[in-house]
Amino acid sequence: MPSRLNLMLTYALLIFIWASTPLAIVWSVSDLHPMWALLLRFLIALPLAVSVLLFLKVKFPTHKLALLSYVAGSLSLIGSQIFTYAATAYLSSGLIALMFGLAPIMAGLIGRFAFQQKLAAWQWLGMAISIIGLAMICLSGNQKHVQPIGIVLMLLSVFSYSLSIFWVKKINADVQPMAQATGSILISTLCALLLLPWIWQYVPTHIPSAKSLLALAYTVIVASLIAMFCYFKLVQNLKATTLSLTTVMTPMLAILIGAYLNHEQLSVQVFAGASIILFGLFLYFFRDLSAYRRLKI
Template sequence: MPSRTNLILTYGLLVFIWATTPLAIVWSVSDLHPMWALVLRFFIALPLAIVVLFILKVGFPVDKVSILSYIAGSLSLIGSQIFTYAATAYLSSGLIALMFGLAPIMAGLIGRFGFQQKLALLQWLGMAVSIIGLGLICLSDNQNHVKPLGIGLMIVSVFAYSLSIFLVKKINANIQAMAQATGSILVSTLIAILVVPWIWQYAPTQMPSAKSLLALFYTVIMASLIAMFCYFKLVQNLKPTTLSLTTVMTPLLAILIGAFLNDEQLSVQVFVGASIVLFGLLLYFLKDLRAYRRM
């Protein structure tokens, strides 16, 4: 098992990447149809992932359990992101990030009713407080960027992401994180191929802008490769609800990044909501922090 420091650094890197990914997605679709941006993302990511696999000399098992794990992992890739990309037409990047803050609640519900897992009362309280904070932030957003269809798409996206964590954990295949990431990208790419005939009429007819291309490659290298390596590494070593709390922290960073890079305005209500979210996180981890201090 990786050291505590290793896991903390991996956790922090994952939070940073996921905080910047929503804005990168929005920028990447500025000159591309959303589904084409998604499809191209996996078409580019797969060969890169295979090259990394060979360079690191990581084995790629293809037994039944491993294949099931790859399929389960693809739920957090194309299974989730196909709805996220569709939602870019209805929601701002900040609100997309905020919607992913619902993942801990979704993961808690899936764990409670689907896998008979229990959470401590303090953890439920912390999650509830964090959601209240997220609600305040959502209410402060420009209502022109809040469309019911977009909200619905993101709820499905968050459900697929959260379910993927539990399924990969339950299958518990003996696979290295990079192999798991590559296998899940492979499954996602195969699904993306099936999507192409339905979006062929929207194929790009000219070269996208440099900004759109850079954002696309950022989603490929950082979000599809490095983030997935970090993600599956943490899936193997952390509780699902703890891992899903990365998506409570990412909206806070996403708002700040949007303010600096995309000229998004921050209201007082946003800062109040962010403070409440942080307090909720403190409550959620309070039990673990106390246990750590007694060690």
């Protein structure tokens, strides 16, 4: 098992990547159709992942349990990202990250109703407060960067992401993190290819801008390869609820990154709603945050 310091550094790296990836996604679709950006992301990431796997001489299991684990892991990639990319037309990068901040609540609900895990009273209260904050954002007006359809798409994305954590842990296949990441990227690529009949009419007819290409490269190398390695490493070594805490720490950072680098102007009501959501999440995970501060991961 990795050392505590190793897990802490992996955890911190994943938080930074999760905070910066939404803006990279938004920039990558600035000169590409969202679904083409998604497809290209996986088509480029797959051979890179296979190359890393071969270079490191990591065993790639293909038994039934491993294949099922790859499918489960793909829910956090293609299953989640297809809704995220679709939401880029309706939400700012900061709000996309904020919606992922609801993953702990979604994970809690899945754990409660699918796996009969108990929730304390303050956790239900935290959920209620976060929902109030989300409602404030939905009612903030039909701004360019805040549209209800985007919020619905992100809720579906967060559900897929949260379900993936539980499913991978339930399968508990003996698969190394890099092999798990590669297998999940492979399944995601095959699923993304199924989109071709519906998106062929939007095939790129010109070379995208430098910003779009650099953002696409970031989503491939950092968000798909490095992040997935960190993610599956943590999935195998931490509780699902503890892993979900990454999304509590990223939203405000992502909002600041979007405001500074992408000039995303959001209303006071949206910021108030975001603050209420984060307060609800803090209340929901107060005990876990206290334990994390004492480094008991």
